[in-house]
Amino acid sequence: MKVKVAMVLRYVILVLGAIIMLMPFLWMVSTSLKTQPETVKIPPIWIPKQLQWANYVEAFKAAPFARYFLNSVLVTTITTAGQLFTSILAAFAFSRLNFYGKNIIFVIFLGTMMVPGEMLIIPNFVTLSKFHMIDTYWALIVPWLASFFTVFTLKQNFQSVPDQLYYAAKIDGASDWHFLWHVLVPISKSTITAVTVLQVIGSWNAFMWPLIVTNTENLRTLPVGLQAFTTDAGTNYALLMAASTFVILPMVILYIFLQKYIIAGISKTGLKG
Amino acid sequence: MLNEKPTLKSTGKALLYLLPMLVITIIFNIYPILKSFIMSFYTKYDFFKDIVQQWGWSNFTYIFHDPDFLLAVKNTLIFVVGVVPLTVIISLVVALLLNKIKWLSGLFRTVYFLPFVTSTVAIAQVWHWIYNSDYGLLNYFLGLFGVSPIAWLESPKYAMLALIIMSIWKSLGFNIVLFLVGLNNINERYYQAAEIDGANAWHQFTNVTVPLLSPITFLVSVNGVIGSFKVFDQIFALFNGTPGPSKSALTIVYYLYQKFYTEWKYGIAAASGVVLFFMILLVTLIQMWYSKKHVHY
Numbered sequence: 001m002k003v004k005v006a007m008v009l010r011y012v013i014l015v016l017g018a019i020i021m022l023m024p025f026l027w028m029v030s031t032s033l034k035t036q037p038e039t040v041k042i043p044p045i046w047i048p049k050q051l052q053w054a055n056y057v058e059a060f061k062a063a064p065f066a067r068y069f070l071n072s073v074l075v076t077t078i079t080t081a082g083q084l085f086t087s088i089l090a091a092f093a094f095s096r097l098n099f100y101g102k103n104i105i106f107v108i109f110l111g112t113m114m115v116p117g118e119m120l121i122i123p124n125f126v127t128l129s130k131f132h133m134i135d136t137y138w139a140l141i142v143p144w145l146a147s148f149f150t151v152f153t154l155k156q157n158f159q160s161v162p163d164q165l166y167y168a169a170k171i172d173g174a175s176d177w178h179f180l181w182h183v184l185v186p187i188s189k190s191t192i193t194a195v196t197v198l199q200v201i202g203s204w205n206a207f208m209w210p211l212i213v214t215n216t217e218n219l220r221t222l223p224v225g226l227q228a229f230t231t232d233a234g235t236n237y238a239l240l241m242a243a244s245t246f247v248i249l250p251m252v253i254l255y256i257f258l259q260k261y262i263i264a265g266i267s268k269t270g271l272k273g
Numbered sequence: 274m275l276n277e278k279p280t281l282k283s284t285g286k287a288l289l290y291l292l293p294m295l296v297i298t299i300i301f302n303i304y305p306i307l308k309s310f311i312m313s314f315y316t317k318y319d320f321f322k323d324i325v326q327q328w329g330w331s332n333f334t335y336i337f338h339d340p341d342f343l344l345a346v347k348n349t350l351i352f353v354v355g356v357v358p359l360t361v362i363i364s365l366v367v368a369l370l371l372n373k374i375k376w377l378s379g380l381f382r383t384v385y386f387l388p389f390v391t392s393t394v395a396i397a398q399v400w401h402w403i404y405n406s407d408y409g410l411l412n413y414f415l416g417l418f419g420v421s422p423i424a425w426l427e428s429p430k431y432a433m434l435a436l437i438i439m440s441i442w443k444s445l446g447f448n449i450v451l452f453l454v455g456l457n458n459i460n461e462r463y464y465q466a467a468e469i470d471g472a473n474a475w476h477q478f479t480n481v482t483v484p485l486l487s488p489i490t491f492l493v494s495v496n497g498v499i500g501s502f503k504v505f506d507q508i509f510a511l512f513n514g515t516p517g518p519s520k521s522a523l524t525i526v527y528y529l530y531q532k533f534y535t536e537w538k539y540g541i542a543a544a545s546g547v548v549l550f551f552m553i554l555l556v557t558l559i560q561m562w563y564s565k566k567h568v569h570y
């Protein structure tokens with residue numbers, strides 16, 4: 001009996017918690033489908049009489065969201081792919097090759113991981129202005145084409161692959177390049193997927209850097225565009241919530257499909273700090 | 274091959290593999306770290322021509338006498354104290370509950386983790402609406418308990434609290450995942466042994482779970498402190514590009530942003546970044562020292 005009560009209690013607490021966690025999302029979607037007068041009704045209405053799908057169309061047209069969306073997709077895709085490429089190569093060198101200065105380089109990079117990225121914004125802004133890259137796609141992409149964090153995670157994974165595979169590939173006459181792309185990368189698929197998804201989420205949601213390096217409306221990513229839209233939307237919460245929904249939705253969909261990898265990625269990388 | 278001694282040839286080859294990563298990280302990570310420290314000593318600086326006319330400590334003396342910076346440090350610390358302990362406790366409790374159930378545990382996990390993947394800027398707009406003093410959901414609920422409407426985002430008294438609540442909500446999922454991993458790693462035998470010794474559930478918790486989970490608890494706390502030191506996006510989005518009413522949510526990174534982006538005082542901004550660096554360094558050193566001494570494995 002006592003065991004049963006404890007079990008029921010657990011579910012009650014978890015359900016209450018889940019309601020609190022979901023509330024902002026439900027409220028967002030609910031508001032996005034209301035008419036203006038409905039949004040300010042007290043007591044609040046959860047399900048509008050008629051679902052105002054037109055709010056989404058209106059919000060999408062109220063600012064160049066199509067362009068923002070495209071920019072976000074472009075920046076996220078290129079930075080993620082680029083970072084993956086540079087990290088896979090570097091992780092291979094750190095895990096399978098011996099070279100002078102290996103330990104020193106590695107320790108220096110580990111040290112840099114501790115430095116807050118916010119501190120680097122000022123000199124990076126100055127560097128990019130010298131290259132005339134401020135307010136271009138380059139500024140949004142180039143600084144993010146490498147990440148030692150990703151290198152570190154992949155290196156750990158590559159090292160867990162047995163050496164015998166490497167020797168076997170060598171005996172078969174495979175080059176290092178071939179071994180990397182045809183053996184090591186396919187074997188490490190789940191870790192690579194995990195870091196990729198985490199990178200996509202981070203890049204999609206990034207705010208401070210794109211805010212600082214873009215001025216032109218046409219270069220804004222979704223979060224920066226949405227922030228600018230809040231001024232235009234004013235108190236039209238239905239439109240604002242519709243816009244928030246389509247900024248959030250792609251990552252929620254990605255999360256629901258790739259949940260397993262995201263959780264695995266966090267468990268692996270988060271624990272190494 | 275791993276057992277081989279490094280040679281010039283192997284070094285050359287490794288360099289080729291490292292080159293793309295090195296070029297980017299040297300330009301955008303290593304160099305700017307050094308440059309930040311150097312810039313914090315620039316007292317007269319022509320950004321367009323990149324000429325430094327004067328050097329000195331005056332950026333640091335400036336910020337330590339600037340009431341705004343001191344307020345930013347204070348607010349940052351309040352934010353850390355408000356967010357981290359509660360996040361750790363709540364996520365530990367949720368993880369313990371999730372660990373004890375089977376049915377629907379996957380669904381709960383999905384729900385609790387959801388805020389982590391959502392754009393801070395977008396979800397802050399939702400919270401902005403929830404916190405609305407006239408029509409907001411929160412004041413409506415509080416009204417049911419007889420609480421009169423609170424100006425969450427307009428009153429300097431409540432702005433920080435509003436920021437803290439939203440931040441805790443957003444960061445729970447990440448920490449729950451880490452705690453669940455930690456709980457999974459505890460060998461079932463410890464509990465069996467404790468049970469044989471007659472330990473009840475509470476004693477099992479305090480004598481088995483808590484000590485064996487301490488490395489994770491510690492890691493989660495340190496990550497939380499460091500992450501909270503760097504809070505910016507939430508503030509910008511929740512208070513529409515301001516540091517809150519009467520600067521009540523002005524934090525160190527927000528200060529850095531203002532000095533750098535709106536006032537173009539690069540030296541001062543860099544100096545505040547250096548202070549942030551040392552705060553994080555201090556926490557990291559405490560972490561290393563403490564985990565060597567106190568964390569039970």
